Amino acid sequence: xxxxxxxxxxxxxxxxxxxxxxxxxxxxxxxxxxxxxxxxxxxxxxxxxxxxxxxxxxxxxxxxxxxxxxxxxxxxxxxxxxxxxxxxxxxxxxxxxxxxxxxxxxxxxxxxxxxxxxxxxxxxxxxxxxxxxxxxxxxxxxxxxxxxxxxxxxxx
Numbered sequence: 375x376x377x378x379x380x381x382x383x384x385x386x387x388x389x390x391x392x393x394x395x396x397x398x399x400x401x402x403x404x405x406x407x408x409x410x411x412x413x414x415x416x417x418x419x420x421x422x423x424x425x426x427x428x429x430x431x432x433x434x435x436x437x438x439x440x441x442x443x444x445x446x447x448x449x450x451x452x453x454x455x456x457x458x459x460x461x462x463x464x465x466x467x468x469x470x471x472x473x474x475x476x477x478x479x480x481x482x483x484x485x486x487x488x489x490x491x492x493x494x495x496x497x498x499x500x501x502x503x504x505x506x507x508x509x510x511x512x513x514x515x516x517x518x519x520x521x522x523x524x525x526x527x528x529x530x
Contacts (some may be wrong), residue, residue: 416459425457426457429491441457458491473506
């Protein structure tokens with residue numbers, strides 16, 4: 375019975391191109407999310423909590439985006455959670471959520487991941503228009519912490 379079940383799972387993965395392991399793995403950037411709705415909810419929550427909204431534009435294929443996502447947890451998570459409501463927006467192959475990218479001045483122009491810091495009224499305080507995070511793999515967790523700490527200090 376178990377052998378037959380494993381054979382069926384293997385056949386399914388061959389037919390669909392989805393491996394059983396990848397099907398269960400959560401992705402850093404939700405490709406099915408309504409990004410505008412998620413940002414709108416974050417802005418509404420920010421008004422209630424007196425926080426700013428940090429929008430991270432990226433994609434699941436991007437190693438720097440995945441590394442930034444990883445670095446935003448652990449040591450960096452308390453800093454981010456205390457100051458920001460963080461939203462991750464999938465840009466696909468730079469063909470998804472283009473309206474949102476354009477609304478914030480195209481911060482992805484020089485690479486992803488890209489960050490935009492918003493007031494609760496949707497005013498842009500900061501946008502990483504120079505590709506500041508596009509080398510997140512080389513930044514280290516401390517480098518990512520320093521980057522967001524500096525933004526926090528500049529835009530209180």
